[in-house]
Amino acid sequence: MMRIVRTTLTIDDDLAALLRAEARASGRTFRDVVNQALRDGLLREGDEGGYVPPTHPLGIRPGVDLTKALQLVGQMEDEEVVRKMETGK
Numbered sequence: 001m002m003r004i005v006r007t008t009l010t011i012d013d014d015l016a017a018l019l020r021a022e023a024r025a026s027g028r029t030f031r032d033v034v035n036q037a038l039r040d041g042l043l044r045e046g047d048e049g050g051y052v053p054p055t056h057p058l059g060i061r062p063g064v065d066l067t068k069a070l071q072l073v074g075q076m077e078d079e080e081v082v083r084k085m086e087t088g089k
Contacts, residue, residue: 019033
C-alpha cells in the first residue's frame with residue numbers, strides 16, 4: 001500500500017487554475033490531478049520519447065554546410081560590402 005504524506009505546496013495561480021479545471025473536466029479530485037501531474041512530469045524526465053520541438057524547412061540549398069554558418073554569413077557580408085564599394089553605394 002502506498003503511504004500518504006501530507007505536505008503544503010505553494011502553487012502559482014495560473015497552474016492552480018489549470019489543475020482545478022482539469023479536476024472539474026475529468027471528475028477527479030484536485031489532489032489526484034496534482035499527484036498525476038507530478039508523477040507524469042517526474043517520470044517523463046528520463047523518457048527518451050519526450051518533447052520534440054517543431055522543425056521548419058529552411059530552404060537551404062543542397063551542398064551548403066551549416067556547421068560553419070557564422071563563417072558563411074561573415075563571408076556573405078564581406079562580399080556584399082565589396083560589391084557596394086565597387087558600385088559606389
